[in-house]
Amino acid sequence: MSFRPPQNTSSGLDRGAPPSAIDMEIIAEMAAALGRAGQKVEQALEQLNAASDTERAARLKAAAKAVxxxxxxxxxxxxxxxDDAINHYGIPRAVLVRLGAD
Structure with a gap:
């Protein structure tokens, strides 16, 4: 016996139908959230590049969390x-190796 998900739980985007107003709002919010996260990465990397030797460890950790x-x-x-995001933001290897480490 095979199962399929109920049809009323999937959005119009899943079925190839035109997106509804709520779908468009969700997509817009996802894009806005991604933009805000990207701004935090830029700020964290700028602070890392401007950090002194004593601040470097803390700034590196903050940059890794933002990325x-x-x-x-x-x-x-x-x-x-x-890969494209890493190249676009110029994320250093020192940050990448710390991803997920808290």
């Missing part, structure tokens, strides 16, 4: 590959 949150938001938007 981790950004990657999660990208994945929620359906963007699974992060």
């Amino acid at each position: 981790h949150a950004y990657f999660i938001q990208r994945e929620l938007c359906g963007l699974r590959r992060h």
Whole structure:
């Protein structure tokens, strides 16, 4: 016996139908959230680049947290590959190796 999900729980985007008003609002909010996360990455990387030797460890941790949150938001938007984002923001390897470490 096979099962399929109920038809009333999937959005119009899943069925190929034109998006409803609520679907459009959800998409707009996802894009806005991704933009805000990207701004936090930019700010964290700027602070990391301007950090003194004594501040570097804390700024590195903050940058890793911001990048981790950004990657999660990208994945929620359906963007699974992060290579373009890494290149766009110039995320240093020192930050990438700390992703997810708290």
